[in-house]
Amino acid sequence: MKKLRIKESAVRILIAGSASISIIIVMLIFVFLGKEGFPFIKDPGLFQLLGSKWAPVSFIKESYGIYPLLTGSLLITFLATLISLPIGVCGAVYISEIGSGFERELFKPFIEILAGIPSVVLGFFGLMVIGPVTKSVFHLSSGLTALTGALLLALMAIPTIISISEDAIRGVPRSFKEASLALGASKLQTTWKVTVPAALSGIIAAVMLGMGRVIGETMAVLMVTGNAAIITMSPFESVRTMTATIAAEMGEVPFGSAHYSALFWIGIILLIVTFGLNMVAMRVLKKYRMN
Amino acid sequence: MPGRKLETSIHWVMRIVTYSMLAVIAYIIIDIAWHGLPTISWEFLTGFPRRSGAEGGILPAIAGTLLLVTGTIIVALPLGMASAIYLSEYARSGRFTYFIRLAIITLAGVPSIVFGLFGLGLFVLFLKMGASILAGSLTLACMILPTIIVSSEEALKAVPQALREGSLALGATKWETIRRNVLPYSVSGMLTGSILGIGRAAGETAPILLTVAAFYLPKLPRSIFDQVMALPYHLYVLATQMPNADEVRPMQYGTALVLIALVLGLNMFAIIFRNRVRKKYRW
Numbered sequence: 001m002k003k004l005r006i007k008e009s010a011v012r013i014l015i016a017g018s019a020s021i022s023i024i025i026v027m028l029i030f031v032f033l034g035k036e037g038f039p040f041i042k043d044p045g046l047f048q049l050l051g052s053k054w055a056p057v058s059f060i061k062e063s064y065g066i067y068p069l070l071t072g073s074l075l076i077t078f079l080a081t082l083i084s085l086p087i088g089v090c091g092a093v094y095i096s097e098i099g100s101g102f103e104r105e106l107f108k109p110f111i112e113i114l115a116g117i118p119s120v121v122l123g124f125f126g127l128m129v130i131g132p133v134t135k136s137v138f139h140l141s142s143g144l145t146a147l148t149g150a151l152l153l154a155l156m157a158i159p160t161i162i163s164i165s166e167d168a169i170r171g172v173p174r175s176f177k178e179a180s181l182a183l184g185a186s187k188l189q190t191t192w193k194v195t196v197p198a199a200l201s202g203i204i205a206a207v208m209l210g211m212g213r214v215i216g217e218t219m220a221v222l223m224v225t226g227n228a229a230i231i232t233m234s235p236f237e238s239v240r241t242m243t244a245t246i247a248a249e250m251g252e253v254p255f256g257s258a259h260y261s262a263l264f265w266i267g268i269i270l271l272i273v274t275f276g277l278n279m280v281a282m283r284v285l286k287k288y289r290m291n
Numbered sequence: 292m293p294g295r296k297l298e299t300s301i302h303w304v305m306r307i308v309t310y311s312m313l314a315v316i317a318y319i320i321i322d323i324a325w326h327g328l329p330t331i332s333w334e335f336l337t338g339f340p341r342r343s344g345a346e347g348g349i350l351p352a353i354a355g356t357l358l359l360v361t362g363t364i365i366v367a368l369p370l371g372m373a374s375a376i377y378l379s380e381y382a383r384s385g386r387f388t389y390f391i392r393l394a395i396i397t398l399a400g401v402p403s404i405v406f407g408l409f410g411l412g413l414f415v416l417f418l419k420m421g422a423s424i425l426a427g428s429l430t431l432a433c434m435i436l437p438t439i440i441v442s443s444e445e446a447l448k449a450v451p452q453a454l455r456e457g458s459l460a461l462g463a464t465k466w467e468t469i470r471r472n473v474l475p476y477s478v479s480g481m482l483t484g485s486i487l488g489i490g491r492a493a494g495e496t497a498p499i500l501l502t503v504a505a506f507y508l509p510k511l512p513r514s515i516f517d518q519v520m521a522l523p524y525h526l527y528v529l530a531t532q533m534p535n536a537d538e539v540r541p542m543q544y545g546t547a548l549v550l551i552a553l554v555l556g557l558n559m560f561a562i563i564f565r566n567r568v569r570k571k572y573r574w
Binding site: 090 | 294
């Protein structure tokens with residue numbers, strides 16, 4: 001009997017210990033990003049990151065201003081959201097409210113396939129197909145622009161947006177719709193004035209989670225945005241995002257240099273931004289589930 | 292009635308938007324299959340690359356990806372399943388549980404390149420593993436842990452409470468109950484969810500970029516401390532780092548097709564398996 005009890009508590013401790021692994025990993029991420037980024041605080045100093053020029057390798061004077069990278073990431077995220085939001089919400093509403101049962105069964109695997117395509121394959125597809133198309137449609141000198149990147153990222157955000165908004169739309173009680181229809185509202189009015197507003201917080205959370213995915217995406221943007229570290233608000237120019245900068249430059253940078261720690265600082269900023277987005281999205285989702 | 296007309300036309304617009312999305316997805320797959328299939332041959336799948344990947348096969352990249360995936364499973368699956376068992380069977384709502392859930396949500400949102408930086412800082416440099424299969428697998432394992440935990444927990448939650456209560460009422464201990472009455476009915480569900488996470492690990496480039504992937508290494512690894520080539524990174528190299536990009540186009544499409552077939556094959560297997568499990572256990 002005593003042996004049994006010891007075994008029980010041993011198993012319990014083992015399982016609880018394994019469960020704490022997630023907490024440990026999150027702490028280690030912060031610790032090791034901070035550790036590698038730390039030297040930058042002393043030399044050349046954190047305020048260097050606030051500059052407007054990213055030129056970590058230079059014969060005259062290196063500068064580590066992440067402003068162009070930040071605007072690059074924001075521009076692409078903004079454009080991708082602009083593209084994926086209407087398409088994703090439209091798709092979610094169509095699948096859950098308008099389409100037939102057969103269509104629903106047809107769409108599900110397609111969305112899952114899209115979610116499963118590795119980003120490097122999408123990047124390759126962008127290089128081969130979307131880049132040349134944007135180039136010829138908008139008469140540009142190069143297809144490697146912010147717009148091309150945003151189109152690809154929209155493709156990546158759409159599965160997230162659709163699956164979470166669809167859940168939200170489906171979670172709207174049937175009585176809401178029935179009441180609206182009974183009052184003489186058409187199906188269209190019911191969908192847009194009752195169902196969608198009732199599911200709005202879920203849809204907002206879906207879009208924010210999609211944005212989190214977009215801002216952290218690396219390979220596709222690295223491959224198709226042209227990677228010029230310039231400050232621009234034009235979708236037809238080449239931009240360089242924070243993620244792409246880390247991926248492109250980490251391979252060539254001397255360990256322990258200021259440039260090396262600067263790249264870790266970009267990682268820390270990315271971590272904070274995505275963490276914030278996810279937290280807010282989760283709050284919104286939780287609130288909506290309680291109602 | 293003008294309202295009816297408006298309704299029909301708006302529905303048609305939405306239908307067209309949704310179907311064009313499907314068309315784009317189908318186009319991506321067909322484009323890669325169409326251009327990639329002519330490259331696929333026995334020599335391509337089992338040969339070694341030559342002239343920095345411009346000719347020959349992709350065996351080292353396939354082997355590298357399979358090794359990384361295996362390593363990731365060995366590390367992440369037991370930890371993820373144990374976490375899920377804790378959350379579903381043992382956890383009471385309290386501080387510890389709250390922090391675990393918060394950590395899982397945070398992990399799920401960390402960008403893949405940040406996992407790469409983390410793996411570089413912790414495994415490659417601090418623990419002195421160097422760029423190796425071990426470091427890469429550990430990094431990927433951290434990345435897919437949330438997926439495994441969340442889907443395993445769902446599978447556990449699907450087992451009816453009555454099964455647990457019946458076992459406990461007969462005098463079985465907690466662990467006996469879990470082992471004999473909960474796990475047998477949930478383990479297949481836990482595995483399918485995990486396969487989806489593993490598919491993601493197979494296709495990720497950014498985390499392995501900094502922790503394991505070799506640019507060009509036309510041989511098979513000898514130990515877990517060796518560097519390897521990997522399919523996603525190999526595709527990236529072929530697509531962007533080659534001076535004669537047009538010449539290696541067949542190699543690019545071939546690699547893309549093998550990668551996509553591997554990842555989607557895993558996913559499809561998981562989905563079919565999941566539907567079977569759902570039919571088998573209906574409570």
